[in-house]
Structure formats: C-alpha cells, structure tokens
Amino acid sequence: MSPLTPSQSLSNGLNGRTNLLSASSIELARPVGRRGRIALRPPRDALLRVASPLALLLIWQLAGSTGVLPERLLAAPSxxxxxxxxxxxxxxxxxxxxxxxxxxxxxxxxxxxxxxxxxxxxxxxxxxxxxxxxxxxxxxxxxxxxxxxxxxxxxxxxxxxxxxxxxxxxxxxxxxxxxxxxxxxxxxxxxxxxxxxxxxxxxxxxxxxxxxxxxxxxxxxxxxxxxxxxxxxxxxxxxxxxxxxxxxxxxxxxxxxxxxxxxxxxxxxxxxxxxxxxxxxxxxxxxxxxxxx
Amino acid sequence: MATQLPELTAAARVRGLVKRFGDRTVLDGLDLEIGAGEFVALLGRSGSGKSTLLRALAGLEPISGGELEVPGTVAVAFQEPRLVPWKRVGANVTLGLDVPDPEAAAAAALEEVGLLGHRDAWPLTLSGGEAQRVSLARALVRRPSLLLLDEPFSALDALTRINVHRLVLDLWERHRPGVLLVTHDVDEALLLADRVLVLESGRIAHQTAVELDRPRQRDHAELIRLRSVLLERLGVAP
Known part of the structure; x- marks a missing residue:
C-alpha cells in the first residue's frame, strides 16, 4: 500500500538484529569473566560443538546407504x-x-x-x-x-x-x-x-x-x-x-x-x-x- | 647432642669459626656465645656471612675450621616457611617429631600460634603470615634450646610483620629458647633482641646490649640513638 511498510519492517529487522548481537556478545563475555576459562560451556555451545561430528556421521551414513562409499572400503555407521x-x-x-x-x-x-x-x-x-x-x-x-x-x-x-x-x-x-x-x-x-x-x-x-x-x-x-x-x-x-x-x-x-x-x-x-x-x-x-x- | 656438659649455660658456643667457599673466606675466626634463653639478633650487610653462620649452627654447612658447640636441640625457621606442600598443616608441625602423641602436640603448638583451625588445611592455601606461623609452631614443638631464625619476617607485609613480631616475643617468653635472629632490619633487631651483633669481615665487629623492657616503642629515645649507631656501623649514613 505504501512504501512505509517494507522500510519499517527493514528497520525493525535491523534493530532486532543489533539487539540480538549486543545481547549475545554480553552473554558470550560473561561466563569467561565470572567463572574463568574452566567454566562449563553453556548448553547451546555444547550443541554447536557436536553439530559438525553429527553432520559428518550423517554424510558418512548417506554415502554408505547410497553406495557412494562401498562397504569393502568403509562400512556405514548403522x-x-x-x-x-x-x-x-x-x-x-x-x-x-x-x-x-x-x-x-x-x-x-x-x-x-x-x-x-x-x-x-x-x-x-x-x-x-x-x-x-x-x-x-x-x-x-x-x-x-x-x-x-x-x-x-x-x-x-x-x-x-x-x-x-x-x-x-x-x-x-x-x-x-x-x-x-x-x-x-x-x-x-x-x-x-x-x-x-x-x-x-x-x-x-x-x-x-x-x-x-x-x-x-x-x-x-x-x-x-x-x-x-x-x-x-x-x-x-x-x-x-x-x-x-x-x-x-x-x-x-x-x-x-x-x-x-x-x-x-x-x-x-x-x-x-x-x-x-x-x-x-x-x-x-x-x-x-x-x-x- | 654430642657435647652435653652438665654445667653448660650457653645455648651455643662458637670459637674461631672459619668458613671458606673456595678461596673466599666468609667467616674468619668468629667468636660468639649465645646464653641460655638469650635473644640475640645478628645484623650485617648482604653477603657478610650472616646466613652462613646460622646454617653452620643448624648443621647445614660444613665448617672449614674452629669450634662449634650446640648442646641441646636446634630448631630453624627459614626465610621461606618451607612447609611440605603435600602434608596438611598438622602433619607439617609434627614431621620427624618423636613424641607419644603427635596429634596432641600439633594441636597445642598450632593453638599457640593461633592456627588450630587450620590443622587440616593444605599449606598452599595459607597466607604468607599463616605459613610462617606454622613454621614457628613446627620449630617450637621440638622444645629447642636454640632457635635459629633466618630472616623469617622479611617476606611478610608490614602489618603481618608487627603481629608475627609480637607472636615471636610471646613464644620466646613462654619457652625461653636461646634465639639467634638473622636480619637486615635494624628496627626489628632493636625491638626484639637482648643483644644486637654486627657481622663484618667474617667476625662480630660490634655488639650492643638493648636493656629496655618489652614491648618496646620504636620511637623510644634510646632505640633511636642505638639505631643511628648501628646504621653507622653498617655503613649507612643515619
């Protein structure tokens, strides 16, 4: 209807992102300062760390199931x-x-x-x-x-x-x-x-x-x-x-x-x-x- | 231990003590007698051989010549407390002590230095002052007739030092060992000792009796006078 709506939503989006960024940077900085480096990683971080091994496992499984990776070279995880x-x-x-x-x-x-x-x-x-x-x-x-x-x-x-x-x-x-x-x-x-x-x-x-x-x-x-x-x-x-x-x-x-x-x-x-x-x-x-x- | 004379009234006797390191003579015919229960402070410039004399009395340094007679038990408190880090405070106090009830002995000694509550603590969790107090408890639990103090207060902060000075005097008055305190601090020597010695060129070059009641005030006129005399002897312009 008017060009206002998209620009509003754009600025909202930008604001939202800025807030998110600043919020997350505080979150990241805090545990290090307060609990030292040995502090346990927050759960979200732990999730991120298992993501890439899981992805590799998935690719491996897919390659095995589809026959791209023959079993005489390496069997599939399953x-x-x-x-x-x-x-x-x-x-x-x-x-x-x-x-x-x-x-x-x-x-x-x-x-x-x-x-x-x-x-x-x-x-x-x-x-x-x-x-x-x-x-x-x-x-x-x-x-x-x-x-x-x-x-x-x-x-x-x-x-x-x-x-x-x-x-x-x-x-x-x-x-x-x-x-x-x-x-x-x-x-x-x-x-x-x-x-x-x-x-x-x-x-x-x-x-x-x-x-x-x-x-x-x-x-x-x-x-x-x-x-x-x-x-x-x-x-x-x-x-x-x-x-x-x-x-x-x-x-x-x-x-x-x-x-x-x-x-x-x-x-x-x-x-x-x-x-x-x-x-x-x-x-x-x-x-x-x-x-x- | 070897020469226990019945009429002996000295905590330590040193005659003509010589100590050489290579061709450097550190102690050169030194004479010294520490009376039973006497508190003696030894001053000297750094490198003058103060610590060497103390180590010789402790049996840690073989001597090159002269006579050294320490009739009773000797205990040492070092500059660093030297607590054994893998033994709890109580076990540190009684390490090597041969008594029927070491637990009770540790408790009594720690009580005296105000650290009974730390009996089961690990040494590395103590502050510098606390560790030094444990080191004193470990020395005194052996009921020494000669207590050797090798600059045990020099690493402490000023406030802690005042407290530990009081504690040492208190313990000395209660147990009355002969004390040789090696220090570079003229004030400390004057506040604590019956007699202050200055070591120079390998001998006792000067000595001063301090005949004032304890606890002494730093700004007492006599102490101020003695301080400037001693500083002059040590080559520091007052």
Whole structure:
C-alpha cells in the first residue's frame, strides 16, 4: 500500500538484529569473566560443538546407504553399530577384549615394576645412578617397534613377545619421569628434612617420594598411551586371539565393519585408562588442586 | 647432642669459626656465645656471612675450621616457611617429631600460634603470615634450646610483620629458647633482641646490649640513638 511498510519492517529487522548481537556478545563475555576459562560451556555451545561430528556421521551414513562409499572400503555407521551389537551378543567382542586386556595388564604391570624399580635405584643412590641410568638412557633410544624381530626370535610368537613389547614400552616413560621427579625434589625441602633430623627412610617416605609423585603420574599417562599402541602393534603379529586378531581376521574377509568396531574398542580403552589416571591425579594431588582452584 | 656438659649455660658456643667457599673466606675466626634463653639478633650487610653462620649452627654447612658447640636441640625457621606442600598443616608441625602423641602436640603448638583451625588445611592455601606461623609452631614443638631464625619476617607485609613480631616475643617468653635472629632490619633487631651483633669481615665487629623492657616503642629515645649507631656501623649514613 505504501512504501512505509517494507522500510519499517527493514528497520525493525535491523534493530532486532543489533539487539540480538549486543545481547549475545554480553552473554558470550560473561561466563569467561565470572567463572574463568574452566567454566562449563553453556548448553547451546555444547550443541554447536557436536553439530559438525553429527553432520559428518550423517554424510558418512548417506554415502554408505547410497553406495557412494562401498562397504569393502568403509562400512556405514548403522552397519557398524549392528555388527558391534552382534559381536557383543555372541561373545566374540568380550572374549577378544578379555585377551587384549590381559596382555595389556600383564605387560603394564611388568613394565611399571621395572620402570619404577629402576627409577628408585637410580634416583636414590649415586651408585644406582651410575649402574642403571646410562644403560636405560641408551636403551630408550632404541625404536620400540624395531625390537619386534628380536622379540620374536627370543620369545617366539605366543603371548610372551606381546607382553614383553608392552612392558618395554611402559617401562621407559615411567623410569624417566620417576627418576626426574626424584631428582627434581626441592633441595630446600631436603634441607628441612636434615634440620628436622629425619632418618633417610623417613626423608624418602615423607619428602622424596611424594615430591616425585606428580612427575610419576605424568609418566603414568605417557606409558599408558604407549601401552595401548604397543599392544595394537604386537597383536598384529601372529595373534590367534584378542582385538588385534579380530581386526586382522576381519581384514581377510573385507569386513570393514568389524575392523572399525575393533578400532573404536581400542579408542574407548585408551579413554578409559586416561580417565582412571585423571581420577588418580585428583586424589593423589589434592594438595595441588586446592591451590589451583 | 654430642657435647652435653652438665654445667653448660650457653645455648651455643662458637670459637674461631672459619668458613671458606673456595678461596673466599666468609667467616674468619668468629667468636660468639649465645646464653641460655638469650635473644640475640645478628645484623650485617648482604653477603657478610650472616646466613652462613646460622646454617653452620643448624648443621647445614660444613665448617672449614674452629669450634662449634650446640648442646641441646636446634630448631630453624627459614626465610621461606618451607612447609611440605603435600602434608596438611598438622602433619607439617609434627614431621620427624618423636613424641607419644603427635596429634596432641600439633594441636597445642598450632593453638599457640593461633592456627588450630587450620590443622587440616593444605599449606598452599595459607597466607604468607599463616605459613610462617606454622613454621614457628613446627620449630617450637621440638622444645629447642636454640632457635635459629633466618630472616623469617622479611617476606611478610608490614602489618603481618608487627603481629608475627609480637607472636615471636610471646613464644620466646613462654619457652625461653636461646634465639639467634638473622636480619637486615635494624628496627626489628632493636625491638626484639637482648643483644644486637654486627657481622663484618667474617667476625662480630660490634655488639650492643638493648636493656629496655618489652614491648618496646620504636620511637623510644634510646632505640633511636642505638639505631643511628648501628646504621653507622653498617655503613649507612643515619
């Protein structure tokens, strides 16, 4: 009817947009200022963050369903989910998981005992340092996976070389970090121990070991990362059970769905152990956390 | 511990103490006696060897020559409180203490410094003044006959420092250890000590008895006079 209406609605629209913009910029600025950077993201932000993975999943599913992505290259998410359920129901996945977990647990325990044991010997005495540290520093230069041929020659193709590879990978991060942690304990606190007339065992128990703990936990996290990696590689060699075997077996039959289920299981295991270490850190380093928060 | 003499009335005796670092002689034939229950303050320019003397008395510094005799228990409060961060306040106080009931000992010592409520706190949550008070509680719970204070107030703000000064005097009057307070603060030395020493060229070059009742006023005429004497000895024009 008149040219007023569109221009009015346009200006309304503009105003509305300006208000929206200023309002949202305040909203965005506030949580950072008030609660610091660690503050939980507002729900809308969390939604935005899952949007792109969901979109990728959708594209993947569409490409699979329409045949653009052939199943021998990569199965569709729906197929993978169904396969995961089947493998779980038939006990195949749980059995493979059990075998792999046992290897990881044995290898990790062995490697941790050796790594931390040697770190104590090297960290707590000069003689121990001279005896243990140079060979450890030399050995750590060896590429872990380059040792596989030797391990096969030494230990055959059974469980032993797999456990040994995990143990070897675990031992070094724990050794290096624990040793550095022990040596890095504040000299002023050691002096305090002297003034308080602490015996050597008491000094080690109350000052040295707790002082080395934060660094040891860093080593623990690193070593768990290496442990899973070593396990995955070790399970590719001549395994007749375990997650690696399940994956390799599936490759023979072009079952990309099973391969992906195996990979996701490995990933979940990694996330799980990382969460356990975080929990451990929160409990063991409570004296630090209070300070930080 | 080794030389416990029955007739001994000194908290510490030092004769002809020499300490060298490489070819640099820091303490050069130093003589010093701290009486039982006597509060001695040690002044000196930075690098004069004040802290070295204290560390030698604490058994932290091997000596190059002379004699050092500390008959009873020694306790130290350092410039930084040096609380063990992974032990709660109560456990810090009794660390290395061999008594039947450490819990009760910690409670009593913390009560004395007014921090009983912080017994279960982590050291890193304390303020500087609180941490230093815990450090004093840790020193005194050992019932020392010689208390070594290595500039323990220098990192505190002015108001906190006044309070901790009062606390130290209070604790000293109650427990009567011999005290060696190393400080660079002339006023602090004059407010607290029975005797003020000046360390220079590796020896006690000057000493002044401060015969005034405590608590002392900073603007007392005698203190003002002693201050200018000491400042002059320290090479600062009054």
């Amino acid at each position: 197929t993978i989910a169904a396969t995961a359920y089947d493998l779980f129901r038939d006990g195949v996945l749980t059995e493979a998981l059990g075998v792999s977990l046992r290897r990881a647990a044995f290898g990790f325990t062995l490697g941790a005992l050796v790594g931390i044991g040697f770190a104590l010997v090297a960290g707590l005495s000069r003689l121990g340092e001279y005896a243990v540290d140079p060979p450890m520093q030399m050995l750590r230069a060896l590429p872990l996976f380059g040792l596989i041929p030797l391990f096969i020659l030494w230990f055959g193709i059974g469980e032993t070389p797999k456990i040994a590879l995990v143990a070897f990978g675990v031992a070094f991060p724990l050794y290096l970090n624990t040793y550095a942690g022990i040596r890095g304990v504040d000299a002023k606190l050691a002096e305090l121990g002297q003034v308080l007339r602490l015996s050597r065992p008491a000094l080690i128990r109350h000052i040295v070991l707790p002082g080395a703990l934060p660094q040891t936990l860093v080593g623990l996290r690193q070593s768990l990362g290496v442990a899973w990696l070593a396990l995955i590689v070790a399970e590719q060699i001549n395994a007749d059970a375990g997650l690696g075997f399940m994956i390799n077996d599936a490759r023979e039959f072009l079952r990309t769905d099973v391969v992906v289920v195996g990979l996701v299981t490995y990933a979940l295991l990694g996330l799980l152990t990382d969460a356990i270490v975080r929990l451990l850190e929160r409990r063991a380093l409570a004296w630090r956390r209070n300070f930080l928060s």
